[in-house]
Amino acid sequence: MLASNLTPSDSSTFILNGIPGLEDAHIWISIPFSMFYIICLLGNFTVLFVVGKEQTLHKPMFLLLCMLALTDIGQSTCIAPKALSIFWFHSKGITVDGCLTQIFFLYVLGVTQSAILVIMAFDRYVAICNPLRYATILTNARIANLGLVGLFIAVLLVLPLPLLLWRLPFCANRIISQTFCEHIAVVKISCGDTTINRMYSLVITLGVIGLDLTLIGLSYGLIIRAVLRISSKKSHQKALNTCTAHICVVLMYYTPFLFTVLTHRFGQGITPHIHILLANLYLLVPPMLNPIIYGVKTKELRDKMGKYTCRM
Template sequence: MGAFNLTPSNPLTFILNGIPGLEAAHIWISIPFSMFYIISLLGNITILFVVSKEQTLHKPMFLLLSMLALTDIGMSTCVMPKALCIFWFGFKGITVDGCLTQMFFLYVFTATHSAVLVTMAFDRYVAICDPLRYTTILTNARIAKLGLLGLIRAVLLILPFPLLLRRLPFCANRIIHHTYCEYMAVVKLSCGDTTVNRIYSLVIVLVIIGSDLTLIGLSYGLIIRAVLRLSSKKAHQKALNTCTAHICVMLMSYTPVLFSVLTHRFGQGIAAHVHILLANLYVVVPPMLNPIIYGVKTKELRDKVGKYTCRM
């Protein structure tokens, strides 16, 4: 079994090598990752359950939290089960189709997650800058349509990734030094011309992350301007408190992504195990912390979760 896992004798198989340089510590590394994953599932499923059960939480903000919870579950579940199989059992083989499928769904969830964060920033902008029209501008139906639009955008932009990879010839060495099928890590295994793949990858980063960060920055710029115009210090504090959780979540979400993208292209001096550890932390730590942050900062949600917890 060990020989199979280390040698890709099947031409339709890639080998996910885990975290290079830290293979001996895989079991120990798996302990925090498995705990993070379990906490992430429990936290996000709790949010989905409580929001679905409580009629008073059927509001745009909590609908957005449910969307965020779904994308968080999707992102971590695309990666962690396979990563834990590598850490615990040494099951490193993955078929080409399995690899491309994992990649597609991971990036679809990631891009949808980004779209939800943009919508949440817009939600905060309307709530603070135009509160009297909040209920007419942001209805549940409109939020659902924005969520669907974000999902459609993600599918259309990410679908070329596996299609472009399918046309590439791959070298005899099919060992991916990663715990999951990261796009550029797979591209680097090809013996063919990968110019189109690299250009498209860069375009998608600019389109999704660049445009989404620009919209989020614009929303918060307008929010800060509106807050500074408020005469009451108490009003300042209340307005800023409503944005704190969102800002924390956005920093956690975008910082590791930007680090990973820049490392693949310009960070040759960064140790591989540092890059890959951070890439794994990205798909499990924000999904674990998001429900905790919103549970602490959102009183309505905190009270409802407490109600169900006391019943157990």
């Protein structure tokens, strides 16, 4: 490898070093990476297309699915093209502005997706606990407004991250051991005092995730209480089936996220390439699986997707 690939040519450039220790396997690693990304794009664009084309799917639940699909496309697109350019072409340089922009959009989309999952939990709560008023409580306009509020809050919360990084001095060695600009990885190469950066990042992460998980847990607590009051076992099953897809997506989103955050901060015994692979898989695998889960578990969407598939 040429030295120029490992050293920034000027002070406005960072070097994304890919997956240290697995450089010889970059080409092989790129195969599942590219497959995950392609499947993610195909699945989520299919959801957007089918919901957009079918008037019968213009309902709050499917509008939420479209929001989820957009965040999935955005998050995976934030990291996959650059990671693949590193694996295939050794294109490791990224400008400071480009790096901070990537951090901003990546974290805004992450916080927005968490908010969407909370709205989905509320949607399931209203559908099961107050079905007669569902159409009046949750209209398409109200869901769209809630989504915009979630996006607005995400921008307000995340904007200080790149601004706080911008003020930091960086060392001569500007090599980031990652395939994308992760906030904590950029903080680690700074020569300045990063206490505020680390504290703000930790507070935002635990605060947002803690609040959102609490709200989701509260929704499902009320759902379980309502279901237990139903005497019919068939009704129990039907009510819980409406929540299965959402529960799977919640587990896929929060479990690897919390594991990645905790191991990155406290798992010093774990080798760096494991951290990096987990961080990348967290941003690629759930976006790939989400449309598959909802496509299988949601009958209306499954039927409509089947109709368009049969036409091909």
